[in-house]
Structures are given as structure tokens and as C-alpha cells.
Amino acid sequence: MVSSILPTYNRAPLHFVKGEGCWLQEADGRRFLDLGAGIAVNALGHANPHLVRALTEQAGALWHTSNLYHIDKQQALADRLVELTFADTCFFTNSGTEAAELAIKMARKYWHEKGHSERMKIITFEGSFHGRSSAAIAASGSEKMTKGFGPLLPGFVHLPFGDHEAFAEAMKDPEVGAVLVEPIQGEGGIRTMNDACLKGMRAACDATGTLLILDEVQCGMGRTGKLFAHEWTGATPDIMMVAKGIGGGFPIGAVLATEEAASGMTAGTHGSTYGGNPLGCAVALAVLEIVGEPAFLEEVSRKAGLLRQGLEGLVASHPDIFEEVRGEGLMLGLRCKPPVGDIVSAAYDEELIVVPAAENVIRLLPALNISEEEISEALSRLDRTASRAAETA
Secondary structure, eight states: OOOOSOOOOOOOOOOEEEEBBBBETTTTTTTTEEESSSHHHHHOOBBBHOOOOOOHHHHHOOOOOTTTSHHHHHHHHHHHHHHHSSSEEEEEEESSSHHHHHHHHHHHHHHTTOEEEEEEEEEETTTTOSSSSSSHHHHHHHHHTTTSSOOOOOOOOOOTTTTHHHHHTTTTTTTTEEEEOOSEEEESSSSEOOOOOOOOHHHHHHHHTTTEEEEOOOTTTTTTTTSSSGGGGTTOOOOEOOOOOGGTTTOOOOEOOOOTTTTOOOOOOOOOOSOOOHHHHHHHHHHHHHHHHHOOOHHHHHHHHHHHHHHHHHHOTTTTTEEEEEEEEEEEEEEEESSSHHHHHHHHHEEEEEETTTTTEEEEEEEEEEOHHHHHHHHHHHHHHHHHHHOOO
């Protein structure tokens, strides 16, 4: 008999009942140090008082009216994002998947309105993850994502990750209208697109008028020590997808775009019942009040350096377990030699939460305000995790 919850998840045997900062309490009373943050969602930890206040105050005033009417908090959030980024305009969604849908629609509508409907092809990359909707799985293209869900939305050109020659050749196709890329692949195994590659993509897009779409759903919102990862390179996008950390745990996403890239999206071309509701926007504004501050981002970079240094030490002291450290800021990965599932399970035994990814990598995505003491404790638990895994290997 099927369960009342559709059985699409392989859940860990854990049942958390309370969270505070970087800690989760299991139903049996155990306290877990959380290095997953809900897969980079709880940017400021669990039950952050600043976010709780913002949500509670808004909940006592107004929950939902729909986008048939003006929403003050939505306007304030859009204004702040435009102020802080390359963008001229924003559309609010409830998730990263919905942001991917709009980004793809926006790119294709742009070329349709320009009289070049043939430029509907979008270049994407092996190992990418843009969500689980029909368009998003077609964009990713992997068998794991697409098997059994055909026919797939056409028009995506899938290239090997980091293959410069393949990219240059694909860009010669006059039907290519956009490039969609994650500056750091999360689900793909914490694989970073290096600065030169991202700058080269921007230059190639400029040369052909192609739109550059960045998926910063996981790597954005301060996770690398800049508000958005592309800021390290200076290669700005035309369209950008945002979600996860922007709501600090409340479901909200966004598409940010230049005026030119968004020019095809006129009244009636897209919509959302819940997108940009007062509750989500109130919390996202509260997140930006903290994460948008340069001093806070400097602290993220400083603490990321401490964590990375410790992880490099673990690789050196456990060469049979850990192979390398990957990533930037507080979006880090440890490539493992034993099966990644064994390492995740060993971490659970040490009351530590880590997140698996492709290429046998565990992701470390702690709250951005993790303390130095918690970093030290995390490294100690990872050390014990490696020792435990070595004993059972």
C-alpha cells in the first residue's frame, strides 16, 4: 500500500522537532550540528530571532492578497534587490524551480519579440541542476532527471562541463539565444566554474547578443562571501535565478533581469498566485538587512577560510577517506573515497548533518552566521566521522 506521502524521497531515519541556530534537535533529544542548512536554505540558521520577528509581525497584519493588487513589501524587496545587484527588475516566485521556468520563458520571449524566434536554443552543462519541472529537467538533460518523463521540452544544447572548445563551437550556432549556467554546481558535486570561464562566457555572449542566465539558487545570497557568486568575476548576467537562502527558510524565489532582457515580459505573459506574497517578502527583506551588509559578507569569507583550512587538514590526515576540498566560501565539498552514503551515515552517528552530491561529494553548507566555536566542533565531528568510516570500510 502506498504511503500517504508520495514515496519519492529516500529519507534519513531522523525526525527533527526543533532548530536553533546551527543546531537541530532530534525527537529522541539528540542535538545535531547542521552543516546542511536545509540545502543552503537556512542562511541565518534555524529560528533566527530577526526573521521570526519579521514573519510574526507580517503574519499579524496581512498574509495574502494576490498579485491583482500592489504589495508594499514586494515593492520594497524588489527595490532593494535592484539597488544591490545588476538588475533593473524582479519577478518573485516560490522556489528555484519556478525561477528556472521564468528564466527560460524570458529568454525565449526576448528573441520572439525581437523577431528572431529561431534563437530558441539554450546552452546548458553536464552535471547541472535547475529544478525538477519539465523545463528544468530538460535543461539539465541527465538520464537520472529525465528518464520516463518524455517527451522533453526541446531546444537545449547540453555540453560537457569545462569544455571550452565545445562551448566555442556551440556558440557558432545562429539559433542559440541563451546560455544557462551555475557559477558553482551544487547537486553536481560542488564544481566551480572558474573566473576565466565565466568571463569568457560573458564575452562570447556579448559578441553574439546571446543572453547569459546565471542560476545562483544555491551559490547566491552570501554563500561565497559576496552577495552573489558572479560578483567575484565581474561577469554580470542578463538574467539570474535566486531562491533558497533569500527566504532564510521561508519559500520564496526570484528572477532578476536587466530591462533589456526582460523587455518581452509584458502584462499577462507570466504570473503567480503566491509569488511575492507579503509573508515571503517580509522575511526576505529581513534576510537582506543582514546578508546584504558588507561587514557580514566579510565575516562569511573569514570564517570560510577557517573552515577550508580545517578541511584541508582533514584531507591530509584521512587520505583513505577524503580526496579533496572543493568550492568557495561556505559552499564547500569534500570528495570522498568510500561511497558518499557511507560517509553521510557515519556523520549521522556523530550527530552531524552533511548533504550528499554527485561525484561522491559531501556538501558543507552551514548557516552563514556559524560561529568559530561551531566550525571547530564541526571539524572535530568530521574527524571522528572519517575515523568511524575507516573502521567500517
